[in-house]
Amino acid sequence: MISVLFRFILIFSLAVLAAYIAFVLISPVTALVASLGILGAALAYAYFNLYKIQYFLRQNAIGETPEMGGLWEGLIHRLKRQFRDLHEQVRSARQEHEHFIQAFQASPNGVIMLDKEDKIEWCNGIAESFFGLNFKRDTLQRVHYLIRRPEFLDYLTKRQFLEPLIIEGMGPQANLTLMVQLFPFGDSLHLLLAQDITNLRRTEAMRRDFVANVSHEMRTPLTVMMGFLETVQTLDLEPKKRDEYFDMMMDQAMRMKSLVEDLLALANLEANLLPAPLVSVQMRSVIGIVESDAKALSRGRQRIHCKIDASKNVLGEERELSSAFLNLVSNAVRYTPQGGEIAIRWKVNERGEGEFSVTDSGPGIAPEHLPRLTERFYRIDRSRSRETGGTGLGLAIVKHIANRHQAQVLIESTYGKGSKFTLLIPPERIQFIKPPINH
Incomplete structure (x- = not known):
């Protein structure tokens, strides 16, 4: 402030001094012209500086700072500092706005x-x-x-x-x-x-259906058993007839036991979200046991053929793979009529994928049922499923085991001719066995 006042007094004094000298030495008119000239020059200088400041401001105060002396130099630096602070505030606000938008876009x-x-x-x-x-x-x-x-x-x-x-x-x-x-x-x-919430609603519906299906599946054998028990209690039966009733009650009890075991197996698979371990599974041994179980279940009603490539093993969980293979074979035995054929195959295809397949000459499956076969408790013919002893959970268990091994369940069927169920195992889980060296 003192600097501004000093400059004003100095310019005013110079104008007065020039006017006085011109008045004394020349004439009053010349004195007036001289003083006006000095004031005009000062105003022109001020206007020029204002023009430079205006140009600087039009450049948003980010260009090169003009060279200006004295008061103008301080003014231009203060303006530049204020503009710099304003730019920083705007940049910060814009960045916060962008983060805000990005957060909502990522939601x-x-x-x-x-x-x-x-x-x-x-x-x-x-x-x-x-x-x-x-x-x-x-x-x-x-x-x-x-x-x-x-x-x-x-x-x-x-x-x-x-x-x-x-x-x-x-x-x-x-x-x-x-x-x-x-x-x-x-x-x-x-x-x-x-x-x-589509998936949430679907899960809730599946949970309701699951509870209803379990209740229904448990109620049926319990009702049958209660009827048999009531008959045994109220009627004076011959020992042979009573034994027949006890055998039928045992069948119903075994059916409930199978249902509970499958429910527990499915619950364990659903709870375990980790991939199956990379442990070598001897396919010759596992499939050999599955073939024996299939023939025992068949009791000679079907012709069962087995062909395997013993030089290829699988890296996975042996107990789970055995369960998946046995479920596929058991389904084929249950639904293939007497005199039919069942083919069990294990090979590695040209893409390096392992293929465990079960082909049967059963009644086949209509196309509309194929997408839903791996759902829990889904049955094409409920009455026939109960006659064959299935729980309705076998293919659901196979699907979960396949997921644990990054595998796929493929189902091909021609209605009236038969079906083929394939467990397709990815190449990274296939282990090649080196043949022994003969000396």
Whole structure:
């Protein structure tokens, strides 16, 4: 401030001195012209400096600092410092905004920001997919014009947002179930969150079906056993007839035992999400045992052939693989009529994948049933399944064992001619056995 005052006094004094000299030595008019000339020069200098400052500001104060002396030098440096601070604040705010947008874009949920009039201010990509929106096209459009569902309009109108809204049939394929809820924030603004609960709903339905199926499967043999017990208690039966009833009760008890064992096996497989260990499984030995069990179960009713490549083993869990192989073979024995043929094969194909296959000459399976065969308790013919003694869990167990070994279950069938079930094991789990060296 003192520097500014000093400069002003100096310029004023010089103008007065020049005017006085001109007045004394020349004339009053010359004195006036001289003083005006000095003041004009000072104003021109000031205007030139102001022009340089203006140009500097137009460049957003990021260009080269103009050379200016005295007061102007200090002013330009202060302006540059303030602009630098402002740029840093803007950069920081923009970065925070970008992080905010990136966070919402990374969210697995749909996010829509609504203004006071329920117009869309912003939405992420998931919301676009869920509701068929386009952010550029639909910005500042009322959300209920775009999400045209009566239940959503009712939810929006009532303004009761404490509970979420369930909307079905959403998404590109109209097959998603969404849980939608609005959350107020700021000055009468709202954040709409949409979560895909399709899998959760499907899991809940599967759980309900599972409980119902288990109850049904357990109730049937228990009812039969209770009927037999009541008969034995109330009637005076001959020893031979009583033994027949006891044998039938034992069959029902064994059926319940098999069901419980399969349920426990399935529960253990579902609880173990880790891949199966890479332990060498001797396929010749394992398949040999499976073949023996199949022939014992068949009791000579079918012709069973087995052909294996003993030079290839599998890296996995022997107990689980044995269970999977036996389930596939047991199904073939149960459903292949007397006199039919069952072929068990183990080989490595041209892609290096292991193929354990069971082919039968049974009745075959209609195409509409094939996609659901590995579901728990799914049966094509429930009455026939009970006659053959199946629990309805065998192929579900095979599927889970396959998943643990990164394998696939392939099912081919021609209705009326037979079926082929293949467990396709990836090349990284195939072990080649070196033949012994003869001396």
